[in-house]
Amino acid sequence: MKRFILPGLLTLALFILIGCGGSTPTPVPPTATPTSEPTATPEPTAEATTEPTAEPTPEPTVAPTDTPVPEPVDLAATLAAIPELSRLSAAIEQAGLVEKLQSGGPFTLFAPTDAAFDALPAGALDDEDVLFDVLLYHMVAGELIPDDLAAQSSLTTLLGDELPLRMEGDVLHLGDDAVGQAAVTGDPIQATNGVIYMVDGVLIPESAGQP
Numbered sequence: 001m002k003r004f005i006l007p008g009l010l011t012l013a014l015f016i017l018i019g020c021g022g023s024t025p026t027p028v029p030p031t032a033t034p035t036s037e038p039t040a041t042p043e044p045t046a047e048a049t050t051e052p053t054a055e056p057t058p059e060p061t062v063a064p065t066d067t068p069v070p071e072p073v074d075l076a077a078t079l080a081a082i083p084e085l086s087r088l089s090a091a092i093e094q095a096g097l098v099e100k101l102q103s104g105g106p107f108t109l110f111a112p113t114d115a116a117f118d119a120l121p122a123g124a125l126d127d128e129d130v131l132f133d134v135l136l137y138h139m140v141a142g143e144l145i146p147d148d149l150a151a152q153s154s155l156t157t158l159l160g161d162e163l164p165l166r167m168e169g170d171v172l173h174l175g176d177d178a179v180g181q182a183a184v185t186g187d188p189i190q191a192t193n194g195v196i197y198m199v200d201g202v203l204i205p206e207s208a209g210q211p
Contacts, residue, residue, distance in 0.1 A: 075101040075109055078191040084198065087117040091125070095132045105193035106143040107158075110174060112182070112202045120202055133159055133208040137179075143195050146172070146188065161205045175203045 072078070076098045079089040088111050092098055101107070117125075125131045136159040144155075149172050154162045164176045172184040182201030189196040 072190050072192045074103070075105070075107060075191045075194050075196065077102070078189060078196060079109075079111065082189070084113045084115075085111050087114045088112055091117075091131060092135060095128065095135050097132075097135060101193075103193065106141075107194035108140040108142060108144040109194060109196045110138045110140075110163075110182070110184070110199045110203075111196050112138065112199055113185075116182070116200050116202050124202075124204070127209055130204075130209040133210075134202065134204055137161060137163065137203055137205045137208070138199075145195075149184075149197075157205075159205060159207070161207055163203070172197075174199060175201070179203045179205050 079085050137157045139158040140155045157163050174182045180203045182199040184197045
């Protein structure tokens, strides 16, 4: 009897296996792929307008000059080279004082301008002795700088008379009511044997022309 049971079980198992293998599997629906949103394209940004930078203006260059700076010369030559002192230069030549101002010294010369000579009364210096003394009254021995003059109340001139001095502010004034008034104008002018101060008046000492 066992001989019949075993073949029956085998047959039943075979049918079960066939039934399992023959079933059609249920298809799995494909997974939907999410559709990506279109990426917004950024609008082009307007470029900032940059104004052109102005180029710096080159500084003017000074062209070199071949003209040499004149060296100081003696007092007589310096006077002759200054247009505003042409009357004084001619008077010094007339009085025979050119050689004195060419060598020796040093001297300080208070030089009246042409305008100062024009302001004198007509014929005031026609006498040669008076002219000679007047010119010596405008000369002092030594080379005096502005500080030296400001510290003095008077100077002894080459004539031998005293020349009053006084400061009014920053301006040096010469003379008084007796000899006349004059003021220094401008800076001192250097010469090889002294210094020149231009003045706006001609001073006439009381002793001028007297023996």
